Amino acid sequence: MEHTSYIELSKSALTTNIQFIRKILGDTTLSSVVKGNAYGHGIGSFCPMVYENGIRHFSVFGADEAYKLLSSVPKDITVMIMGQIENHQIEWAIENNVEFFVFEEDRLNKAIEVAKKLKIPARIHVEIETGMNRTGFDTKQLKTLFHRLENQRENIQVQGVCSHLAGAESISNYKRIKDQQAKFQRAQKLVKSLGWTDLNYHLACSAASIQYPKTQLDLARIGILQYGFFPNNEVLVQYLTKNKTVENPLKRVISWKTTVMAKKEVKAGEFIGYGTSFFSSEKTTVALIPVGYSDGFSRSLSNHGKVLIRGERFDVIGIVNMNMIAVDITSNPKIEKGEEVVLIGNQGDAEITVSSFSDFSALVNYELLTRLPANITRKIVE
Numbered sequence: 273m274e275h276t277s278y279i280e281l282s283k284s285a286l287t288t289n290i291q292f293i294r295k296i297l298g299d300t301t302l303s304s305v306v307k308g309n310a311y312g313h314g315i316g317s318f319c320p321m322v323y324e325n326g327i328r329h330f331s332v333f334g335a336d337e338a339y340k341l342l343s344s345v346p347k348d349i350t351v352m353i354m355g356q357i358e359n360h361q362i363e364w365a366i367e368n369n370v371e372f373f374v375f376e377e378d379r380l381n382k383a384i385e386v387a388k389k390l391k392i393p394a395r396i397h398v399e400i401e402t403g404m405n406r407t408g409f410d411t412k413q414l415k416t417l418f419h420r421l422e423n424q425r426e427n428i429q430v431q432g433v434c435s436h437l438a439g440a441e442s443i444s445n446y447k448r449i450k451d452q453q454a455k456f457q458r459a460q461k462l463v464k465s466l467g468w469t470d471l472n473y474h475l476a477c478s479a480a481s482i483q484y485p486k487t488q489l490d491l492a493r494i495g496i497l498q499y500g501f502f503p504n505n506e507v508l509v510q511y512l513t514k515n516k517t518v519e520n521p522l523k524r525v526i527s528w529k530t531t532v533m534a535k536k537e538v539k540a541g542e543f544i545g546y547g548t549s550f551f552s553s554e555k556t557t558v559a560l561i562p563v564g565y566s567d568g569f570s571r572s573l574s575n576h577g578k579v580l581i582r583g584e585r586f587d588v589i590g591i592v593n594m595n596m597i598a599v600d601i602t603s604n605p606k607i608e609k610g611e612e613v614v615l616i617g618n619q620g621d622a623e624i625t626v627s628s629f630s631d632f633s634a635l636v637n638y639e640l641l642t643r644l645p646a647n648i649t650r651k652i653v654e
Contacts, residue, residue, distance in 0.1 A: 276562035276595070277530035277615070278649040281317055283324075285523035289498050290325045292521045296481055300488040301472070303352065305495035306341065307333035312568075312641035313499060313526055315340045317650035322498070323349070331493050335361040338370050352397065354493070355407075362386045366394050371431050375399040375407040380428075387427035397432040397474075400459050402452040404438040411459050418466050432472035433463055437487065441479035441503040443510075449480070453487060479503040482511055500524035501626065501637050524626065526641070527617030528648075532581065532609050533596070534560040545590025545598055549575055557605040559586070561613055564595040568643040569615065573597075573629070579613050583620025 293302055304327045310318035315337060319330065323345045332338050333355040341351055353372040357365060359382045365372055366386055374380045374396045383394040398417070401408030409417060421428055435456050439445035453475070460473055474491040476484070481492045482502075500522045502508035512518060538544055538556045561579065565571040569592060577588035579599055586599045601607045616624055629640050 275567075275645075275648045276533075277528060277567060278651055279314070279644065280527040280529065280617070280651050280653045281313055281321065282523065282525050282527070282653055283321055284654055285500055285525045286318075286321050286498065287325055288521075288523045289500055289525070290322070290327065293481075293494055293497055296485075297488055297492055297494075300476075300481075301329055301491040302327060303329040303331045303474070303491055303493045304498060305331045305477075305493050307331070307337060307354070307495070308638075308642035309337075309644075309646055311495060311499050311638065312644035314646065314650040316344045317652060318525075319344045321652065329491070335365065335370075338365070342368060342370075362394070363390065366390055366392050369395060371395040371397060373397050373399045373407070373434070375401075375409060384424055384427050393425075393427055393429045395429045395431050397434050397472075398430060400433065400435050400456070402435040402437075402455040402459070403448060404436050404452070406436065408435060411455060411462075414459055414462055415466075418463060418468070422466070422468075430468065430471060432474055432491065433460065434474045435459075437475060437477060437480050437484075440477060440483050440487075441507050443506065449484060453484065477503075479507050482507055496638065497522065499526065499641070504637075505627075524617070526626075528615040528644070529617065530561060530563050530613045530615065532559045532607060532611045532613060533562040535601075535607070535609055536560065543590075546593065547591060550590040550598075555602075556589075556600060557602045558589070559599045559601045559607055559613075561597045561599055562595060563597060563615060564593045566594045567645060567648065568640065569597065570629070570640070570643075578624055578628070579615055580617075580619040580622050580624055581607055581611055581613050583622050585622055585624075 304322045306315055309315055319341055329350045330341055331352045331354055335357045338351050338353050351370045357372050362382050363386050387394045399408040400411055421430055437449055437452055440449050456475055472490040474489055476487040476492040478494050478497040480487045496503055536558045538552050538558055540552055540554045542552050544550045563569050571592045574591045578585050586601055588597050589600045590598050616626055626637050
C-alpha cells in the first residue's frame with residue numbers, strides 16, 4: 273500500500289548539482305549532509321544516488337540517521353555524526369567505524385571508556401566554539417584537551433577539528449563570520465603547533481563555501497546545494513552577480529505529486545471546507561486532493577497554496593485539512609478523478625517551486641523539505 277502522494281528524485285538533477293559543488297570546492301572533500309532524512313528526500317533513496325556520484329563522505333545529525341545510512345549504501349564510506357549520540361550508542365559507533373563530534377567532557381570520557389573496553393579506538397572530531405554559542409569546547413581548553421588526547425592515542429583517533437558558522441548566508445552576519453573565521457584560524461595554528469598530523473579541519477557549510485571560499489579548508493559539509501537549492505535568495509543573487517550570469521546552475525532533485533481523489537460541484541452561496549474561510553460567490557467546481565498538513569502541506573497555505581493539473585495552476589480554497597485540500601478547478605471542469613496533481617515540480621511549461629511555498633507561508637526551503645513524512649513513497653527517475 274502506497275502513500276496518497278509520492279516523491280520523485282531526479283538522478284540527472286543530482287549529478288548536475290554534485291558537479292557544480294565539486295567545481296566550487298576544488299580539492300576540498302565534499303561531505304554530503306543528509307540530516308533531516310536527507311532534507312526530506314529520504315536517506316534510503318537519496319544516499320545511494322549520492323554514492324553513485326562518487327561521494328564517500330556523509331554527515332548526519334544523529335546515530336539513528338547513521339544507522340539508516342549504513343543500511344542504504346556500501347560500507348566503503350565515512351559517516352560522521354555532527355550532533356546527538358547517546359552514551360549507550362557510542363559502542364555501536366566505534367564498532368562500525370562511525371565518526372562523531374565531541375564537544376563536551378562527558379562524551380569524551382564515555383568514548384575513552386568504551387574504546388578501552390572494545391580495544392578499538394574511537395574516531396572523533398573535536399568541535400570548538402567560535403561564536404555560534406551552541407556546542408563546542410572553548411578555545412582556551414584546547415591545549416589541555418589535546419594534551420589529554422595525546423595520552424589517549426590508543427583509544428582516541430582524532431580525525432578532525434571543526435566548528436560551525438553562524439549565518440554565513442546573510443551579509444548582515446559578515447563581521448560575526450569573519451570573527452569566527454579568525455578564531456578558528458588561531459585554534460588551527462595552536463593544534464598544528466602541538467605536532468599532530470593528518471587532521472582534517474572543517475568549517476564550511478553550503479553558504480560559506482560560496483560566500484567565504486577560504487573557509488572550505490580540508491572538508492566542507494554540504495547540505496542544501498546538493499538538493500538543488502541555494503541557502504537563500506541572497507546567496508543566489510550574489511553568486512549570479514559575481515559570475516555574471518542569470519542562469520541558476522542548480523537543478524531541483526525533488527518533485528512531489530499526487531492525483532485527484534474526487535470532484536464536486538458546489539452551488540453559489542455556500543462555504544467550502546471547515547469554517548467560513550471560503551465562500552463560493554458563484555457555482556464552483558472543486559477537485560479534492562488527498563494531501564494535507566499531516567503530509568507536510570502547511571495549514572498556512574489555506575486559501576493561498578497552488579497546485580498544477582493539466583499544466584495549469586489552480587488555487588487551494590478553504591482550510592488545509594489534516595489529509596485533504598480543496599482546489600478550485602472551475603476554469604477547467606473537464607479535469608477528472610485520477611489525474612496527476614503536482615505539488616512541487618513541473619507539469620508542461622508550468623512549475624511550482626519549493627521557494628514558492630515560502631511566498632504564502634512562514635516555511636523556508638529547509639523546513640518544508642524536512643517536514644515531508646518518511647512514509648511518502650520515493651521514486652527514482654532520470
